[in-house]
Amino acid sequence: MAKGILVIAEQRGGTLRKISLEMVSEGRRLADQSGQPLAAVVLGHGIAEEAKKLAAYGAETIYVADAPELKYYTPEAYTTVIANLVKAQEPDIVLGGASQQGKELAAKLAARLETGLAMDCVGLRLEDGLLIARRPMYAGKVYAEVVCETARPQMATGRPNVFSILEPDSSRSAEVVNLEVALKPEDLRTSLVEELADQTGKVDLTEAVYIVSGGRGMKDGSNFIILEKLADVIGATVGASRSAVDAGWRPQCDQVGQTGKVVNPNMYIACGISGAIQHLAGMGSSKVIVAVNKDPDAPIFQKADYGIVGDLFEVVPLLEEEFKKIM
Ligand SMILES: Cc1cc2nc3c(=O)[nH]c(=O)nc-3n(C[C@H](O)[C@H](O)[C@H](O)COP(=O)(O)OP(=O)(O)OC[C@H]3O[C@@H](n4cnc5c(N)ncnc54)[C@H](O)[C@@H]3O)c2cc1C
Incomplete structure (x- = not known):
């Protein structure tokens, strides 16, 4: 038996x-x-x-x-x-x-x-x-x-x-x-031809304890620098919605969601992400979800534990300053 x-x-x-x-x-x-x-x-x-x-x-x-x-x-x-x-x-x-x-x-x-x-x-x-x-x-x-x-x-x-x-x-x-x-x-039958290691030294999204993610609301790939800075302060890994990946702003390995990675951090900060079901499929079981979105009716707020209605370009630097004081 x-x-x-x-x-x-x-x-x-x-x-x-x-x-x-x-x-x-x-x-x-x-x-x-x-x-x-x-x-x-x-x-x-x-x-x-x-x-x-x-x-x-x-x-x-x-x-x-x-x-x-x-x-x-x-x-x-x-x-x-x-x-x-x-x-x-x-x-x-x-x-x-x-x-x-x-x-x-x-x-x-x-x-x-x-x-x-x-x-x-x-x-x-x-x-x-x-x-x-x-x-x-x-x-x-x-x-x-x-x-x-x-x-x-x-x-x-x-x-x-x-x-x-x-x-x-x-x-x-x-x-x-x-x-x-x-x-x-x-x-x-399969052999490894080349291993392309992640050079950033950041924790993989699937193992990250904190994640700061950006979506179409970031408006441009270069703007992700404000998320990187916030992530550095709290020891987070940066993720992205599929829209941000499809726009070429972030690599595919950063994508969170149904066709990306399934993550389960202690805190997930979604910036400029509307909260489509396919995105929620990847991060919906995060322990605490914080959403920053200028649209008060964005679906992400139905899932978020903490919601900030506002322009992410103003809110994210403020979050960085506040976290610096306590981290
Ligand atoms: C089969 C299939 C699989 C998919 N898989 C995935 C997946 O794995 N992952 C995924 O993410 N999506 C996936 N999608 C796509 C998904 O349906 C959505 O299109 C996508 O998640 C939307 O990305 P977004 O929230 O960044 O963009 P949008 O839906 O365009 O939302 C952008 C948000 O940014 C806000 N915003 C804009 N400017 C600002 C500002 N200055 N400050 C604050 N907020 C602002 C807007 O109010 C809006 O809510 C999939 C779709 C399909 C059909």
Whole structure:
């Protein structure tokens, strides 16, 4: 019978990503509830020491697949390694992060394992052994609770910044199991040609605690400098609406929304953004939303916790000054 919870932990450049700690922590909570063992798997090259850190977050077994071919994520190779592990260990539940990489990997893995998958979940709980996964649908207009009744493992990915990270407990230890990596040529159809690292040094939008975003109301790409200055003061990452991206004012990787990134910061400051449903789909679950818009009827105000009706070119510099006093 399938038993245990397995968390797919993600690393980039040899460092575990925040989403990995979030999902291992959530796995720990579910394991405590159900009395099931918790394992994690990390793939990469030269990552054995980093992988051991997951013990402090509650993983009892850490599977490490360490090979040069796994240094960079490729869908085929990663799917094969994890699918082989799942077939051998038969966990009841497999969790991953709903990051760009995690979403692709989980979908491929679920297809390979012929099981169901609840993607981009914002809540997970167990009822009579069934994983109840809460996930947004229709761009966040409704939430559904989904279960995978018969197929195993039960699979789910968690939305970044939703599941809290447990306080690391260095007294915890884990058994580290090194996996044999034997990949066939068909598992290596994709190779990384070039890695274009973000040179800004800013936290990625999906992991940002504070975000300052600009929309069409910014009027020009050069005006984003006022958002950059505010962001510097509060330690935020700058995002954008699709209109701002389509206008060429910001790169596509800055886009927040249905066809951009899904973010979940502690505070999201939307400047000159009307609040279209496709934008809300990407930032609607932010913990605090502040909107600056000169139109009092802009839909964003229906979603905002704090609304400032005014010209952003006057309001944003004032916010910067005020934050400087308290930060
Ligand atoms: C399939 C599909 C997918 C999409 N995906 C996305 C997505 O991922 N992300 C996304 O953002 N959009 C997406 N869109 C587009 C979306 O529908 C909206 O068109 C877009 O979000 C609008 O961007 P905006 O709010 O910047 O611009 P607008 O809707 O034009 O709003 C600009 C706002 O700025 C305000 N403003 C103007 N000047 C000032 C000023 N000086 N001070 C203060 N406020 C000012 C105006 O009052 C207005 O409310 C998608 C659309 C489709 C059809």
